[in-house]
Amino acid sequence: MKKPLLFAIISGVVAMLFVALYLASLETTYRKSAEKVKVLVAKQYVDQGSAITLELAEERTVPKDYLQPRALQAIKELTDSDGRSVFISLVPIEKGEQIVTTKLSMLGVDTGISSIIPTDSRAVSIVFEAEEVVGMIKPGNRVDIIGVFEYRDKEGQMLEEASTIMQDVLILSVGKSVLGGSAPRAGDKNAAKMLANQGGESRIPVSFAVAPSQVEALSLAADKGRIRLSLRPVGDDTIHEAKGARMQNFFKDITSTVQASAKGKSAISEDYVKEMQKKQKEALELLRKYQKR
Structure with missing residues (x-):
């Protein structure tokens, strides 16, 4: 009788130990899930190609288990030592969404514009005389593109015609200025040097975001004619009927x-x-x- 009793006592002790360990693991799991951490979220909708500025993000506290991988957790991570934005969005970010580095790209001189081309669009660059664009258009502006062509009709008569070939086109870059790029600060020697070099250039490339189906038309117009830009006011996305004009x-x-x-x-x-x-x-x-x- 003593052996069965002893076995029962040992089994009970072992069972109690397993229960204790199980309860301890539950408590640990609960504590971890209840632990709060900070995370950066978008204060408003952030469009693709936008610089992630301090005004676009805020810190929030969430359970640790809800923290997404590679999420930014401090507002100071958005700027460099001079207070300039260091990230640009690769894809749109919804309001309240955690800001994760997998949806961002580092912003810099060598970033290029591939990261800011809107989805389902292509970038096409055209070189303009400096006086045609400097002081008039900037990255982020929207323009209508007018082509001026010279050709002969069936009778051999020389004709000149101006035609609006595209409307409401987004400008991605003008020279070395790129959409979403930080404005140069006073005392920034590198930025001053870059602007000085651009200011001395007689011809400046401008990159446009167009639909894939428009790439060929714009390329042909730029090669065979002369391109002029008409700057649109902010917020005007109306498509107007354009009949063209002949001399x-x-x-x-x-x-x-x-x-x-x-x-x-x-x-x-x-x-x-x-x-x-x-x-x-x-x-x-x-x-x-x-x-x-």
Whole structure:
């Protein structure tokens, strides 16, 4: 009788030890899940290609188990020692979403623009004369692209035409300035040197984000014609009907207006007629100069 009793006592002790260990593991697991840690989340929707600034993120406290791998945990991680942003978003980040490094790219001179090209878009670069873009357009602006072409019709007559070939196009970069790049600070010798070099360039490349189906058309227009840019106001994404303009029609419209005025068919003033005739003369002289080139 003593052996069965002894065995029962030992079995009970072992069982109690296993229960104690199990309860201890549960307590440890609970404590870990209840432990709070800090994490950075987006304060608002962050579009692709945006610099992650201090205004776009905030610190929040979450259970440790909810912390995503490679998530940023401190607001100071967003800037360098000079207070400049160091990350750019590779993909859109939703409001309240944890900011993880797998969705970011380091921002720098060697970053390039591949990380900021919108999804389902392609980047196309065109070189412009410096005076056409400096002080007018910046990365992040939206423009309409106008092509100016010279060609011959079926009768062999030389025609000149300006046509809006694309509207509401995002500019990714202008020279060395890239979308989402930090503005140079006073005293930053490297930035000052970069701007000085760009300021001395006579021709500056501009990169546009266009749909894959538009790449060929834009490339052809840039190669066979001259490209002009029309800057859009902030927030204007309206697509307008563009009929194009021909130099021949321009002359025809002026002549018709003058003739109508001469016959008394309109109430156009004499000064207005003289101004229209002056513009016609200037346009003809400009065309003659162009044809001599």
